[in-house]
Amino acid sequence: MSAKPEQLKRRKRFTWRKQDFELTLLAIPTTIWYILFCYLPMFGIIIAFKQFKISGGFISNVVNSPWVGFKNFEFLFKSNDAWIIIRNTIGYNIIFIITGIVLPVLFAIMIGLLHNRKASKVYQTMMFLPYFLSWVVISAVGWAFFSFDKGILNQFLGNIGHDPVNWYMQPEYWPYILVLLNIWKGIGYGMIIYLATITAIDSSYYEAAVIDGASIWQQTRFITLPLLKLVIVMMFILSVGRIFYTDFGLFFQVTRDSNSLYNVATTVDVLVYKQLKSATIGMASAAAFVQSVLGCITILSANWIVKKIDPDSAMI
Amino acid sequence: MATKTYESGLDKFNRTSKGINILFNSIFLVIALACVVPVIVVLSISLTNESYIRDVGYSIFPADFSFEAYSFIAKQGTMILRALGTSTLVTVVGTVLGVLLTTSMGYVISRPSYKLKSFLTWIVFIPMVFNGGLVSSYFINANLLGLKDSFWALILPLAVSSFNVIICKTFFTSTIPDGVIESAEIDGANQIRIFFSIILPISLPVLATIGLFLCFSYWNDWFQSMLYIDNPNLYSLQALLNNLMTNADALARNASSMGVSSAELIAKMPKESARMAVAILIILPVACAYPFFQRYFISGLTVGAVKG
Numbered sequence: 001m002s003a004k005p006e007q008l009k010r011r012k013r014f015t016w017r018k019q020d021f022e023l024t025l026l027a028i029p030t031t032i033w034y035i036l037f038c039y040l041p042m043f044g045i046i047i048a049f050k051q052f053k054i055s056g057g058f059i060s061n062v063v064n065s066p067w068v069g070f071k072n073f074e075f076l077f078k079s080n081d082a083w084i085i086i087r088n089t090i091g092y093n094i095i096f097i098i099t100g101i102v103l104p105v106l107f108a109i110m111i112g113l114l115h116n117r118k119a120s121k122v123y124q125t126m127m128f129l130p131y132f133l134s135w136v137v138i139s140a141v142g143w144a145f146f147s148f149d150k151g152i153l154n155q156f157l158g159n160i161g162h163d164p165v166n167w168y169m170q171p172e173y174w175p176y177i178l179v180l181l182n183i184w185k186g187i188g189y190g191m192i193i194y195l196a197t198i199t200a201i202d203s204s205y206y207e208a209a210v211i212d213g214a215s216i217w218q219q220t221r222f223i224t225l226p227l228l229k230l231v232i233v234m235m236f237i238l239s240v241g242r243i244f245y246t247d248f249g250l251f252f253q254v255t256r257d258s259n260s261l262y263n264v265a266t267t268v269d270v271l272v273y274k275q276l277k278s279a280t281i282g283m284a285s286a287a288a289f290v291q292s293v294l295g296c297i298t299i300l301s302a303n304w305i306v307k308k309i310d311p312d313s314a315m316i
Numbered sequence: 317m318a319t320k321t322y323e324s325g326l327d328k329f330n331r332t333s334k335g336i337n338i339l340f341n342s343i344f345l346v347i348a349l350a351c352v353v354p355v356i357v358v359l360s361i362s363l364t365n366e367s368y369i370r371d372v373g374y375s376i377f378p379a380d381f382s383f384e385a386y387s388f389i390a391k392q393g394t395m396i397l398r399a400l401g402t403s404t405l406v407t408v409v410g411t412v413l414g415v416l417l418t419t420s421m422g423y424v425i426s427r428p429s430y431k432l433k434s435f436l437t438w439i440v441f442i443p444m445v446f447n448g449g450l451v452s453s454y455f456i457n458a459n460l461l462g463l464k465d466s467f468w469a470l471i472l473p474l475a476v477s478s479f480n481v482i483i484c485k486t487f488f489t490s491t492i493p494d495g496v497i498e499s500a501e502i503d504g505a506n507q508i509r510i511f512f513s514i515i516l517p518i519s520l521p522v523l524a525t526i527g528l529f530l531c532f533s534y535w536n537d538w539f540q541s542m543l544y545i546d547n548p549n550l551y552s553l554q555a556l557l558n559n560l561m562t563n564a565d566a567l568a569r570n571a572s573s574m575g576v577s578s579a580e581l582i583a584k585m586p587k588e589s590a591r592m593a594v595a596i597l598i599i600l601p602v603a604c605a606y607p608f609f610q611r612y613f614i615s616g617l618t619v620g621a622v623k624g
Contacts, residue, residue, distance in 0.1 A: 020431040022507035023424045027436055030421035033476050034439050040456045041448025047455065058459035107347070110340050113332045119341060125607050126348035129355065132602045134536035136558045140595040141354045143561065144361055150373035150588065152357065184351065192614050216332055248539065256561070272450050281451065288449030296446045 048072055048289035052281045072286035079283070081271060088251075089267040092178065093243045099183050100239065101232060104190030109220055111191065112198045124195070128188035135249025138185065142254050146177075169260040178265065182250060190235075197231045198224060233309055241302030244268060244295045355599060362386070362593040366586035374588075385589035389597075395548070395556070400597070403535060403552040406470045410534040414475040415527050419519070421476070422484025423511050426492075444478045458544060469544035470552065474533060480526050483616075487522040488515065525616035528609050535602065557594045564591060 049072070050065040076082055114120045130138070145152050146167035154164035167173060205223045214222070246267040255265040266274075268291050275284030332340070353376075360378040361369070368380035389396050424430060425437045448456070453473075463469035492515065500510045516523065541555035551559065564587035606613070 016431065019429075019501070019507055023427060023430050024432060026420045026508055026511060027424040027432070030417045030476060030481075031436065031439060033417055033472070034443065036461060037453070037457070037473055037476075038443040038447065040460070041453040042446065043448075044452030044456050045448050047452055058455060061459075107344075111344060113336075114340055114344070115331070115337050116341075119344075123344040123348045125610060127351045128606065128610065128613075129603065130351050132532060132536070132606050133355070133599065134538055134554055136538045136554045136561070137358075137536075137595050137598055139561055140557060140592060141358055144357050144374050144592070145354070147374070150369060152374050152376060155373050155375075187347070188351065196614065253538075253558075269450070276451055276454060285449070285451040288451040292447055292449045299445050 045285075045289055045292070047281065048285040052285065054279055054281065068282075072282040073290070076283045076286045076290075081266070081283075084263055085266055085268050085271050085287075088264070089246055090243060092175075092182075092246060092251075092267065093239070095179055096182055097236065097239045097243075099179065100186060100190055101236060103183060104187060105194050105228065105232060107187065108191045108194035108198055109224055112195060112224075113216070124188065124192065126188075127191065130185045130187075131189045133185070135247075135253040138181065138249075139253040139256060142181070143256075168256055168258045171261050171264045174255065174261050174264045178250060178254070181254060182247070185250075193235070194228060194231060197228055201227050230310060234306065237302045237306050237309075241299040242295070243298055244291050246270075248273065355603070358592050358595050358599070362589050362596050364589055366589055369588045382589075384586045385593040388584075388586050388590055389593055395551075396594070396597075398549060399551050399553045399556040402467075402470075402550060403554070403598075406467075406537075406552060407531055407534040410471040410475060411527055411530045413471065414480075414530040414534075415523060417476050418480045418526055419484050419516065419523065420511060421481050423488055423515055425481075426485045426488035427497075440478050440481050444482075454543060464544055465547045465550060466544070467550060470537065470540045470550075471534075473540060474530075474537060480529070484522055484526065487519065492518065521612075521615075524609075524612050528612050529616060532602065532606075535598075553594065553598050557591070557598060560591045560594055564588070 044062070047062065047065075049067060049069060050062070051068045051071075052065045053061050055061075111120050111123060114123075133141075143151070148154060148164060148166045148168070151167070153167070157164055165173075167177075201224065205227075206219055209219050209223060246269050248267075248269040251265045251267050251270050252273065255261045258265075268287055272284050272288050272291070275281070275287070357374070357376050360376065361374050362385050363378040363381055363383070364375065365380035365382040366384055368375075372379070421436070421440060425433055425440065427433065447453075457469065457473060458464040463472065496514060496518075497510060500514055505514075536554065537552070538554035538558050541550075541552055542558065545551065545555060548559075564585075
């Protein structure tokens with residue numbers, strides 16, 4: 001033991017070998033990428049504390065813009081938007097976390113029970129399709145159903161003698177539509193993650209259970225679910241770690257950025273994007289800053305909890 | 317007993333009754349159809365005669381079959397072709413570049429004796445936890461790096477993800493025997509050569525996983541275009557569709573270069589079905605490709621989920 005620090009010290013004094021030089025060369029392109037696209041923006045975050053002007057050279061702008069301290073944040077939190085975006089961001093995420101775990105687990109268990117393996121493969125493939133569609137495409141799909149004068153839903157309503165609904169103007173329907181679409185897009189993905197764990201369960205557990213006369217319900221409850229628990233907890237914590245982030249495409253593209261839906265579809269990401277595009281940089285940078293910092297805190301705490309449960313699965 | 321060999325324990329021992337099996341099958345049939353039918357609806361709208369859509373509206377089955385939208389798109393040419401070209405080029409260049417950047421970094425930080433190993437590991441790791449946020453990224457990319465209205469704006473910001481680097485690193489440390497690298501070193505090969513002619517060829521599984529992820533995310537990306545691209549000549553298919561969704565005349569407006577007056581084109585254009593035809597143009601390659609690559613995705617996703 002006592003020789004170890006000595007050894008370490010000596011290793012540190014080793015000269016820079018040819019090998020180290022070559023490996024560094026190999027790593028340079030990616031390192032430059034990291035500096036440009038990850039680390040520079042981290043320093044750019046000081047925009048949030050400045051009164052930033054858009055025109056002209058970037059660096060001189062950052063340097064010359066006057067400091068305004070927490071003015072941008074004050075502005076953000078005093079606006080009516082603050083409450084709406086916090087409610088929407090966290091509220092939708094809570095619903096997404098619950099539906100994103102309960103339904104895929106349920107379906108994974110059910111599909112594992114099907115007798116016909118071929119049919120189960122076909123279902124899985126079909127349910128996986130929405131995962132590969134972009135939100136722009138999904139907004140086109142949505143338009144086919146929700147469009148006021150031509151949409152399929154309104155034609156259906158007309159057929160059963162109901163007045164057509166102007167979907168993109170009616171905020172009361174959208175929390176349901178957004179949640180449904182989120183489930184629709186993610187169900188195949190979630191199911192496959194849990195199914196992979198289920199198919200990896202040692203069959204001797206079930207064999208023993210069958211010999212003991214356990215019913216399918218008992219097998220699910222006492223074998224499948226407990227063995228899934230770890231994956232479920234992990235998925236839960238990972239999604240909690242991203243509770244301040246939302247899928248911009250879902251809330252912006254699918255709602256077609258309709259003003260009537262502002263109250264039900266504006267999350268942090270949507271607000272930041274809209275402010276950025278309308279060149280109201282102050283509030284946008286403050287909101288982005290808050291999101292990054294809170295996001296960092298939640299991810300680190302989530303990781304800390306993962307470490308308590310299962311040290312191997314933690315990131316750090 | 318059935319003669320089939322079963323993979324999972326559930327199959328052999330956890331047999332449900334026939335009634336429940338039928339019930340579950342019908343539930344899954346409904347859900348699976350709900351996942352696929354909306355896409356088929358888009359296909360059938362794209363194949364419906366424009367005048368029928370105008371009078372009656374969209375329909376689930378092509379009521380008044382016509383290739384009008386597709387022939388309009390084909391005749392109208394340049395805009396669509398250019399967008400298709402941009403999307404393809406972005407996907408190919410982005411995937412190749414992304415795979416190279418990701419695997420080289422993954423390899424370097426997987427070498428246990430490398431001097432800067434822990435420093436570079438931190439460089440990769442920190443962005444997983446903390447980022448500059450959209451506003452400052454946007455200004456850095458658009459103003460400082462000059463990516464506004466540049467082809468590279470569609471490629472560079474998406475090329476590397478720390479998560480992929482970590483997957484590569486884990487793959488290299490766990491599957492490549494040290495002996496392979498050591499013997500190459502003894503034979504006098506330098507590290508760069510070892511990486512390209514020994515490591516990459518024997519790492520096909522991880523190359524496939526990361527390559528596929530990158531490929532699909534480049535093909536499906538619309539956000540970079542929306543942020544950085546104003547020039548219609550640089551639109552990808554996604555950006556074009558995005559534009560068409562807000563403004564159905566966009567296609568015809570940009571076709572004036574063909575020598576036909578745009579007013580005439582706008583009047584003749586099958587707007588509704590053309591929109592959906594562009595959507596189909598985007599979906600078709602994805603829908604044809606993903607069932608074949610599903611295996612790789614599943615392994616990639618499970619690695620991601622468990623090792624996240």
